Amino acid sequence: MHELSLMTAAMEQVQALAQRNGATRIHRIRMRVGALSGVVPEALEFAFETLKSGTPAAEATLEIERVPAIFHCAGCGKDLPLESVEFDCPECGGPLTLAGGGRELELADMEIS
Template sequence: MHEMSLAEGVLQLIEDAARKDHFAKVTTVWLEIGQLSGVEPEAMVFCFDAVTRDSVAQGARLEIMTLPGTAWCMACAETVPMAEVFGQCPQCGGYQLQVTGGTEMRVKELEVE
């Protein structure tokens, strides 16, 4: 379950921001997770709740926004939607694809007190 280490990384970012910007509590965390990132949103919520105990983010609501997967199809010469990393082009059926989006995960915003 790599979501645990990802949640720990998110908490580290939050704690760094709390020290830098002098806030005591986080109430909401908006997290962008790409559809092709391999991160399970439900597991991320569970792990986030576990790692944020006794921290500035304890009890914070985790809002997950899913970013769509996209790829450049070399045969079609255009960007196409991707549902899975090694899928085929939905337009031409080819497999010559370069993933261009949907693999990322980032903290988009924090609501703090």
């Protein structure tokens, strides 16, 4: 399970950061997950629930911020944020090309004490 190893790495990062800041408890973790990152947010949440017990994050909540990918339409010239890969513009049917974003998988923020 891909998400389990990703979450293991994220938890290590969070705990290292907490330790460096002299914190003993982690209350909240926020992650940014791009629409094209190949990561299933629900699987990430499940991995978090599995991994957090017995750690300083045992009582923590995980928030996942979904980041859309931006597609550019050659037909109407619009930039459209989309949650999945589309080939035709939903507005004019023109061809879409990926303009950026959507591949994020990162720790955005955390609350510790």
